[in-house]
Amino acid sequence: MKKWKVIGFWLLVNGLCLGQLSAQVEEKEYLPVESKYNDPTSKVWINTYGKIRIGKRLFWDAQTHFRFQETEATPFVGQIAQVYNRHAIGYIYNKKVNFSLGGVLRVNFNTDEDSEDRNVVPEWRIWHQYQFAMPLYSAMIYHRLRIEHRWTQGFAEDSEYIFRNRWRYMFRAKIPLNSHKLKPKTLYVSPEAELIMQSGKAVVASPMEDLRLTTTLGYILTPRLTVAAGLMYSQGQDLGNGGIYKQSWTMRFHMYYSPDFRRVKNKLPDIHLDD
Template sequence: MKKLFFLSLVLLSLAFSEAIAQNNRRHDTNYNGWFMYFGTHKLTDKWGLHTEFQLRRYHVVSDPQQFMPRVALVYNLSDRASIAAGYAYVHTYPYGDNPAADDFPEQRTFQQLQLKDQQGIFGLQHRFRLEQRWVKFALADEYTYMNRARYQFRATLPLQGTSLEDKEFYLGVYDEVFLNFGPNVTNNIFDQNRAYAAVGYRFHKDANVEVGYLHQHVAQRNGIWFENNHTLQVGLTYNLDFRKKSTVPQE
């Protein structure tokens, strides 16, 4: 009975602490626009180069939020699996109800595994990514090192017929969760979640455009402020093929 009473006190204390933490939380709602370019270019049958640039705006278009170039070397394990390692630079500006004191930079390296599959009319993709982040927070003299893990699940559904062909529309959806780990994790292991839905148009197998909505739920490092970011996303993908073309001598 004493053990049960003690356990009840512990559970009640934890519930009370969680209730206080919930009451201390502040929520910030923002309306953003992300405008993006992606390209994974073939260098050989196995190797490729991923290039990317994202321009992120606060108040959809009027104010700066972030910009990020990213590059990676890609190795194709098979038609449905690839690994990559790369670098990204992220520059963040003050925005929202709880803005940073000033803009600040981030240097980032990352490694990822990407798997593709086809289940009926659905194209499926799993992406696992590890990030090593060096962030020089606003007004700080030194960079802070942090680790983050990300997992994204994406599905693509053709809107004309049972397979996606050139000059056809499709629906794309994904969800991606971000978790902090290792040194310098402060109040939140959970970093953010992104839920996305878009309509896309495939020009041909190496080019498409998507326009969609992203809901980004972000936990700030202080453990008090949580962002609900409603985001317009416009993305262009254009892949190039730099492999040497074999020439067949004419007779």
């Protein structure tokens, strides 16, 4: 009887050891020993940014983005991947500080040509932003903190929404090239760096969603219209496997407009109201 107990105990111990070893092997297969970098993809973004004054302190932040991503059939520019509609009401605290609060509807398109899943899924976000500007000689320096609460889902039919938070910090400079200040008919260069972190139950080993490094060349046409274009390199961890990093090169084209629909007397400085 004791003999069979010893044999049973030995089998149990070996079974547990083999199970643990198998789990370790699976974990090693899932998480690479060294970080792996996917080949960079190419993208093209066409963006519009509107700052529409609706009051002395309030403005409507209206942004629309069209984002394209390369596929095997259509390299470089590729096909439409996302369409952004980002809107908010902003508050101007002073000339150097403003805040925004609003929502986002992002429409995601399936760029996997071999996929049999859905072609389009919506993504929802609530976002708030805090921007601070500071002059430096003839240039302007901007610090932007943006926090997003997002609900995303995959393209599979039975895919459920997952919730994540995004924590974004951006540093940007605007440096005039043919003038001593940023004014109409001025060409400027704008280096930019943004770090995007994420958190949530679905984020296990991939807190760094994206690191974006951009250089943009812009031209101020009028006080209310600016155009710009630039190149961005980005890399970030894959949500499903934190040991895999995605990379991309993105051509970005921007239009900034700031119409003012207030009555003429409300556009004038206060000193003119008492003259």
